[in-house]
């Protein structure tokens with residue numbers, strides 16, 4: 001990084017860091033771990049592969065300045081009965097087909113891992129470098145059911161694996177992907193009972209299984225019904241109240257399916273699993289209050305009327321916001337178009353899995369309307385899940401589009 005300590009010491013982009021204080025640097029975690037000292041001795045190779053050693057005195061107010069391209073991630077060894085990647089059609093963005101199961105990605109990006117592919121060396125590294133927190137898919141604590149869900153060919157016990165890590169004080173954020181008739185009901189309550197005993201498991205998210213229409217040759221699974229969602233919410237709330245525990249959270253989708261109110265802010269505590277669809281609706285409403293004035297002012301400066309492009313689940317979150325905008329901009333017509341997911345199947349209701357193909361086929365705009373897309377529809381390069389760039393979308397529509405943060409965390 002320019003102006004960093006490393007740049008001042010003339011360590012340039014493209015050089016290879018070999019070791020720090022004699023400790024080999026194999027990955028970004030080694031780099032993060034070994035550089036946490038006042039003074040470090042860095043062995044590196046320049047672009048001609050000439051070795052150098054330099055001492056750097058850390059100034060913790062200024063970045064050290066090493067930026068690392070993450071290596072390819074470790075792939076998973078499981079064949080989960082509900083694996084979303086096995087249910088995807090061809091020709092989407094290549095990165096969507098990667099079955100990553102890598103503790104480094106879990107620590108850095110919050111990706112969920114299964115622990116089934118950890119070697120003894122990995123466990124030693126996690127413990128010795130205190131790689132914490134980790135995000136772990138558990139689904140069940142019953143060993144036979146765990147194997148039946150994950151379908152691995154090794155001896156593995158999830159409770160033993162969790163104990164090894166948590167005994168070493170590694171914090172865990174757990175998720176249970178809930179599949180009706182498989183790991184719900186009594187199996188779920190046994191899992192929750194086991195998990196709440198482990199102090200270092202600081203959040204447990206229960207999220208519904210995602211099913212696409214591409215499930216030929218895969219296990220027959222079904223989605224939850226409204227009645228099951230109501231029952232689940234009531235049972236989980238009863239257990240939480242009874243045991244005075246707060247850190248079990250149900251995904252927004254369950255409340256939407258049950259047609260029950262979204263929990264209040266205090267339900268979500270630290271919002272640890274928001275990326276997992278736990279609390280996104282409530283957070284959007286909270287954020288909206290903060291950005292409302294600026295956002296409405298911005299829409300007021302725009303020519304024409306906004307049409308918000310959303311999904312079956314997304315409309316639940318944005319409906320109150322749209323009503324508020326309409327109230328404040330009575331001279332504008334504030335519309336929402338709910339796009340049905342024909343690409344993955346109607347059971348996929350989240351905005352982040354809408355394709356341009358479906359949007360294109362279902363969105364009609366009057367001459368005075370412009371689209372407002374959720375940022376969830378695009379990746380960091382402004383491409384949709386079916387790999388269409390925002391520029392191409394604007395060209396097709398013949399007008400500019402607005403992208404709004406999916407949590408209304410920043411103004412348009």
Ligand code: SF4
Nearest residue numbers: 076078079080083099
């Ligand atoms: S752990 Fe299971 S769900 Fe995740 S990528 Fe592997 S097979 Fe798929």
